[in-house]
Structures are given as C-alpha cells and as structure tokens.
Amino acid sequence: MIFNKASRVCRVFEHHRKRFYSIIIKDELSGNYTLNDAYNHAKKKCQCKLSKKLPKDVTKKGVFACNELDLKEINVYGFDYDYTLAVYKPAMDFLLYDLGRNLLISKFKYPKGISELEYKPNWAIRGLHYDIEKGLLMKIDSFLQIQFGTVYKGLTPISEKEVLRLYKNKNIPLAYVDTHGKNHQYITSKMVQLADLFSVPEMSLLCNVAEYFERNQISYNPEILFNDVKTSVGMGHPLMHSLVIENTAEYLEKDPKLRIFFDRLREHKKKLFLITNSPYKFVNAGMSLVLGEDWEEFFDVIIVQARKPMFFTDESRPIRVYCKESNTMLWDKVTELKKGTIYFEGTVKQLMAMTKWKGEDLLYFGDHPYSDLADVTLEHGWRTGAIINELNHEIDTLNNEDFKKNCSWLAILTQLIEDQQDSQEPDARETLKKWEMERDSIRKQLKSVFNPQFGSVFRTHNNPTYFSRRLFRFADIYTSQMSNLLEHSITHTYYPRRGVMPHEYASLFV
Known part of the structure; x- marks a missing residue:
C-alpha cells in the first residue's frame, strides 16, 4: 500500500515536471529532427495541454505564508x-497629489504651469527606487539588478544603453541602495525606496514635475526637486487629515x-x-x-x-x-x-x-x-503579518486565461532555448535569435499587464523585486485585507510551501 501510494506521488510529480519545466523532444521525434521541428512540436504540445486544463486560479482571499505560523x-x-x-479609495491619491502640487507652487514658488499637471492613476507602483542624485525612478530586483525598461527620468523611459552609461553595469552597489543601519534612516544620501502606498502619488508628482522641467528646458537639481516634493506632500497631510475627517466615507x-x-x-x-x-x-x-x-x-x-x-x-x-x-x-x-x-x-x-x-x-x-x-520581527521576536492591497490586482492578473497561457509558453520556450542553444545545425544562431526575440516579446507583454511602466510589484522578469524580497523576509504571512483571516479558524496554522531550488527542479521529490 505504501509503495503504491509513493508510486502515485512519483507519477504526479513527473507529470507536472514534464508539463511545466521540460520538453522531451528527442524521444518523440525522428533522429533527423530540426530546430524548427523542435519548436513546432513544443508549440503543439503546449497548446494541447493548455486546451485540456489551465492552472487553477489563486483566491483573492488567500492568506499566504512565508514562515510557519500557528495561531494557537x-x-x-x-x-x-x-x-x-x-x-483608502483612489480619491486619497488624488487628494495627496493635489495638496502637494499646490504647496510646491505656493510654498516653494514652483512655476504656475505645474498646476495643469494632473495625477496619473496607475503610473507608478509601490517598491520603486528613486536615485536622488541622478533623478531617476526605477525598479530593482532582489539581486540589486536594475530591470531594464523600468528606468524613467520624469515620464520618459531611459534606454538600456544610457542606464549602462550612468551606472557602468546593471547591478547597484548595496551601499547605494541599502544603508539601513541601527538608526534606520530609510532615506539615504544616494537612493530611496518608496515602500508604502502613500508614496505612490508622491512618485507621480515627482515624475510629472521633472518631465515639465525637462520639456521646458528648465534647469533643476534632482535632489532639491525630490526634497521639495517630499516636503510638500508631507506638509499636505494635516490638511488631508481635516478633509478626511469632514467626509470620511469619500476616502475610506x-x-x-x-x-x-x-x-x-x-x-x-x-x-x-x-x-x-x-x-x-x-x-x-x-x-x-x-x-x-x-x-x-x-x-x-x-x-x-x-x-x-x-x-x-x-x-x-x-x-x-x-x-x-x-x-x-x-x-x-x-x-x-x-x-x-x-x-x-x-x-x-x-x-x-x-x-x-x-x-x-x-x-x-x-x-x-x-x-x-x-x-x-528582527529585534523583538514578534510574529508579523503584512496587508498588501495590491494583491487584488496582482491576483486578478495571474488568474487571467491569456496570462496563464503566455506564462506556460514562456516557460517551455525558455527551456527549448536552453536545451538547443549548443546546436550545430546550420543557421542555428539565426533560429535561436528569433526564439530569443519571441521570448523577449512575451516577457514584455507579461510585465505590461500588471503595470505598463513598471510591471508587477512582486517580481521582475525572473526574480522577486527588492520590495517582495524584504516583504518575504519580514512578514510571516501576507494578504490583501484583514478580514481574509476569517476564511480560517482562530487556531489555524499557516504553512509555507516548499519552494523549488534551481538544482531541484528536475527531481521528482521537490
């Protein structure tokens, strides 16, 4: 009985491994197969499997565990x-933006023309980094690598070539990004991470004003602009408090x-x-x-x-x-x-x-x-839970049928490129280049459905973002809203899933 059960487990793991991570081509094609044969076979196999069953949807009421937590x-x-x-409702973002913009004009005497700059919903996402010295907003992954295509000066994207000129390579030194010492000065002399939702309208205002200066050829100091915007938005909070008190239901x-x-x-x-x-x-x-x-x-x-x-x-x-x-x-x-x-x-x-x-x-x-x-969690041993409102949008995107299909084909295409990259077939390099271009196109599509400029809050193309890596380190559990905990009992235990390490993915027992 035990042996049969183990055998069934092995077969299940093998089925999923083949389905999502590996394309066994040589066993199913004749010995004279070409790269185009391999591609067509992989495409057909992917479409066939996806037509039978797509991955299950993720529940938006889920409570996700980074560390085992027993509520008992x-x-x-x-x-x-x-x-x-x-x-807060979206009205809060518009309010904070408008208050900060108006204070830039009245308090810091910025050009009256910026009064016409409106808040852009869905422009920015939480977790981005702003280079105070260079005046650039960007997304960084958990390995401190800049994600190309997400670096902006104002509202204008910066090319990969220009990014490499400015930073010499795609990696940002740790000291440049993270100087969180004992005093926890989260705004560093080099770069600051905008890690809460109150910072989203602040980022939009910062980029709008920088774009106004660039287009009107107005000289400015990026560090001064950053400080003025941050101060203006902060000074707007007392007025924001009074306005929300007067009409709470409009904002909450x-x-x-x-x-x-x-x-x-x-x-x-x-x-x-x-x-x-x-x-x-x-x-x-x-x-x-x-x-x-x-x-x-x-x-x-x-x-x-x-x-x-x-x-x-x-x-x-x-x-x-x-x-x-x-x-x-x-x-x-x-x-x-x-x-x-x-x-x-x-x-x-x-x-x-x-x-x-x-x-x-x-x-x-x-x-x-x-x-x-x-x-x-680090100093006092508390257990912690993070409330991440963006999860609703992220999970909606993950559950989209086209998104699932693109993800599956991307995984298979990537495996195909890896398996065939040493091919000695004539014109192999040209064929592989076409595959790589298709892969790059799919990755851009998958990024843009989360947010056209910066993609997902939680990941770059392959890696977790800097934000999500810290979230997973400091939070035992995370969810989109507090009441999701009602889905489980007061004695529920949250278990993290066993992740697959790079050296384990081909193993049956992962």
Whole structure:
C-alpha cells in the first residue's frame, strides 16, 4: 500500500515536471529532427495541454505564508492603522497629489504651469527606487539588478544603453541602495525606496514635475526637486487629515467583515492593540466608519502619533497620555497602560514592560515592510503579518486565461532555448535569435499587464523585486485585507510551501 501510494506521488510529480519545466523532444521525434521541428512540436504540445486544463486560479482571499505560523500560539494581536485597518479609495491619491502640487507652487514658488499637471492613476507602483542624485525612478530586483525598461527620468523611459552609461553595469552597489543601519534612516544620501502606498502619488508628482522641467528646458537639481516634493506632500497631510475627517466615507473603504473579525478575536479573549503614526481625531473618524463608534472598546492599548519606526528603535522616549477634550498631551508620568486611555509616542520597550506581553505570543499587522515589520520581527521576536492591497490586482492578473497561457509558453520556450542553444545545425544562431526575440516579446507583454511602466510589484522578469524580497523576509504571512483571516479558524496554522531550488527542479521529490 505504501509503495503504491509513493508510486502515485512519483507519477504526479513527473507529470507536472514534464508539463511545466521540460520538453522531451528527442524521444518523440525522428533522429533527423530540426530546430524548427523542435519548436513546432513544443508549440503543439503546449497548446494541447493548455486546451485540456489551465492552472487553477489563486483566491483573492488567500492568506499566504512565508514562515510557519500557528495561531494557537498567538494571544495578542496588534495593528497599524493606515492601509491596514483603514483602506483608502483612489480619491486619497488624488487628494495627496493635489495638496502637494499646490504647496510646491505656493510654498516653494514652483512655476504656475505645474498646476495643469494632473495625477496619473496607475503610473507608478509601490517598491520603486528613486536615485536622488541622478533623478531617476526605477525598479530593482532582489539581486540589486536594475530591470531594464523600468528606468524613467520624469515620464520618459531611459534606454538600456544610457542606464549602462550612468551606472557602468546593471547591478547597484548595496551601499547605494541599502544603508539601513541601527538608526534606520530609510532615506539615504544616494537612493530611496518608496515602500508604502502613500508614496505612490508622491512618485507621480515627482515624475510629472521633472518631465515639465525637462520639456521646458528648465534647469533643476534632482535632489532639491525630490526634497521639495517630499516636503510638500508631507506638509499636505494635516490638511488631508481635516478633509478626511469632514467626509470620511469619500476616502475610506468600509469592509463589513472587519467588525466580524474583531468580534471573533474578542470572543476568544485575545488582547488587541493599535499603534499608528496618525493623529487621534483622524484615526477616530476612520475607525468609527470601519468598525463603529465603539471601536475603542476592542483595544486594550491605543497609541497614536507613535512616530514609527522610532517607536520600535528609540531606547528612551516617554509615553504620554493624550487628552481628547483639549487635543493635547498631558505631562503625567505613565506607569501602566489602561484600556480606554489614548497614548502618544513612547517606545516598544515601554509597551512590552507595562503589558508583560511576550514577543512570541504577539502577531502584528502593518503595510510597511520597514516601519511596521522589520524591527519587531528582527529585534523583538514578534510574529508579523503584512496587508498588501495590491494583491487584488496582482491576483486578478495571474488568474487571467491569456496570462496563464503566455506564462506556460514562456516557460517551455525558455527551456527549448536552453536545451538547443549548443546546436550545430546550420543557421542555428539565426533560429535561436528569433526564439530569443519571441521570448523577449512575451516577457514584455507579461510585465505590461500588471503595470505598463513598471510591471508587477512582486517580481521582475525572473526574480522577486527588492520590495517582495524584504516583504518575504519580514512578514510571516501576507494578504490583501484583514478580514481574509476569517476564511480560517482562530487556531489555524499557516504553512509555507516548499519552494523549488534551481538544482531541484528536475527531481521528482521537490
């Protein structure tokens, strides 16, 4: 019985290996086959298999595991606010863009002509890098390689030849990209990664203004432009807060299942806390919409204006009580954290000391891999979950039938090129060049369906992006929205899938 079961497993793995990774040509063709025969046979085989069955769709409600996580061990649930519990509508991007653009004109005296530059939805994606010195926006993979075709000066793409002239090769030195030392200064002197969704309208404004300067032949310093745009968008946040408070429903999505999720946590006696960089009145307006007017009753600890990531890294910074009536902070010394009291600033060490919580019992959700997740998992042993709203669009794209077909043919064509690249057939180089051009065309198509300029948030042509590599390192699980956890029980264990290493793909037991 055991032998038969193992044999069936072997056959299943062999079937999938042949289907997706290998084309066995020589066994099925005569000894006089040509490269064109091999290509036609591979194409026919791909079409035949795809006509029978396409890969299954990925569920948009999925919770994806990077590391094994047993919810039975979790007694404390923590949450960020922005883009974690509060999911914003596209109107928020337009608002932040308009406020930043107007401040560039009124505060920094930029040309009034930029008032005509409108926000471009779907122009940029999260996770891109901006070279402050050269004024270039680009996508970098997990090996610190620039993805050609995703480097822009303003709204204009930069050629591969120009990129190589500027950087000497396609690899960016680690020190140029990542100088996240103990102080976690995420804006470096060379390059900055724009890792949260609030940065997307900022990127659009940056590129729009740079393009305006380039086309009108106005001399500018890229570093000054970057700083001015960042400052303007940041200065617009207080006004953004007041406008959202006045009309919260215009800017926030309401997930009716979120309250059900919180009710379940409370029913199972879980401790809950909220740590956010946003001010109380802004949070109160949003939480009242998404959870209800009694939202504070869910939480054992609420900390606003925490100034993450410094909340997680500073050694000493007093936690203070926020007074709702006077909208100010009190000077009393805080010796315990009480439910029903709103707190301001502080440090993670104070939080853990006063609550007696243990890191391994705690699961914290946020949207920013660095500000929310990196320090708590690396330094404090917390378990972490990332809320990545873009997953809905990414999964919709992955589930598209044409996308699946193109991916399958790309895998087979790539294998065919690899297998036949040493062919001694006359005109082999010309034939292989045609195949490589077709492969390049398919890869561009697959990239553009995610985003015409930059492709997928999670991958370049072959590799994970710099963003997704950090996400997978710092998050135990990730999903598109909090309520997706309702799909599983409160005692569910999330298991990561066994990945296939390059040296394992031909093995039956992967």
